[in-house]
Amino acid sequence: MGIQKWTAAQVASRIIQKNKLFILDVRNEDAFQDWKIEGATIQHLNIPYFELLDGVDEILEQLPKDTEILVVCAKEGSSVMVAEMLSEDGLDVSYLEGGMKSWSEYLRPVKIGNLNNGGAIYQFVRIGKGCLSYLIESDGEAMIVDPARMIEPYESFVLEKGLVIKYAVDTHLHADHISGGRLLAEKTGSTYFLPPKDADDVAFSYTPLEEGKTITVGSTSVSVKPIHSPGHTSGSTTLLIDNTYLLTGDILFVKSIGRPDLAGKAEDWVGDLRNTLYHNYRELPDNLIVLPAHYSNVSELGDRGEVKAVLGDLFEKNDGFHLNELEFRKAVTENLPPQPNAYQEIRKTNMGKLSPDQEAQQEMEIGPNRCAIQD
């Protein structure tokens, strides 16, 4: 029996199409508990590879006969070893190419919709980390919002569509992932926007992203209106695209709201966060489509693997909108999930104060985003 190699893209398709899959995760228990491939139709078994060095006989009974088996490890090596051992015992198994590292780095583009004067908006879903970035295109020009560290997926996307990247925008200084904004700007000659209130300390030049200064993508004017919406960070800025799509960054998610503690003390920004959600957002039209920078759970993915919601529906259904001041304060300052892995170093990297090498950057980004107030 041979073993098959699966790419992260193939695994993602399985999850979105809700196909059954059995994952034998051979990383150590702590790594597995911290973060794994999740999906409604995924079953897991975690047995560290170093417990299988003498053979896999003992786990054969725990493996299903009727479901495809994918062996997963951190980088690939151990999953190949275990897959080969299982294969020698007559099982048909696959392994994940590049392991959890490639899972963390995989970006999946999904079209969200067309824009009024031509052009379209796409969501790039980083399914392994729950990060969402956006590409807005019109008239051959493109803007990337909250780009991931890996810029190759955007580059090949624009190449295929014949677009030129004119703008890279970060809605705030990220604490969970390393921004690809600066790198994109350097490589493509595009303008890099960052909210000035998050950029006090940055060691590079940027263009301020400010309320009242509309950015236009393409000559037929797809308008991008920045709305200052502090709370996750003091500079956090929401983007209203084409008067239809509301890119809420890390302020409002589909099932939760942003946490105010990653750039300082939670207490400092509770009031700002509440004001943004309960006043500024309330004044916006109910029919806007909310497109956040993160999601926490695969259940938030739609049928095509996209994450979006109607603002009016979130006013009704998102618990973050139904708290009195005291409850709100408690919810956003107490019992918060652990902070994202290496979040202080990630912030410093995004400020240009640290320049870790590629491998160190990958290590820093391991694990889920954890930018919401609940997992």
Place this chain on the structure above:
Amino acid sequence: MIKSNAMLDAKGLACPMPIVKTKKAIKELGAGEVIEVQATDKGSKADMKAWATGSGHHYLGTIEENGVLKHYIRKATAEEEKAEKQHPHVVSNEELVNVMEHEKDAVILDVRESAEYAFGHIPGAVSLPLGELNGRLNELKQDSSVYVVCRTGTRSDLAAQKLTEEGFKNVINVLPGMSEWQGPITKLEG
């Protein structure tokens, strides 16, 4: 510089090789001996610890020097855990903390391997591994109280018997020892 009985070079090797090679190398080691494994795979730290603990070996710690991770593991000894303690004079860990506060001239003698000592020991404890005890007895004063400590109380029991045979007057074994030590500790910064 931490002493070890063997060194394994697993630099440049990707997972699972550092553990595969360590497992093999540790078979060649005598019980209670320490191996130093050098690796560059960052993931090897968590895996080495989990593997060693799961297979009964004793993970001492890891230090990083110039991008190289040096893992220290002590091979498990089957007899050690079960052996009956012979030396009659014993104190508990808690009692030793009390002694440290009141008996300033008492000697705390740590008879574990020097690598174990390096990764965490009682402040002021003297390091003298059990295997080197015979040759270095003259470093100790016969008339001071000697509190002997190891990881679980077995090696210190043997050391306490030896010291008593050699004429030491007041030798006390500390039970259970460093495996459950809650008192002050001097640790190597990894």
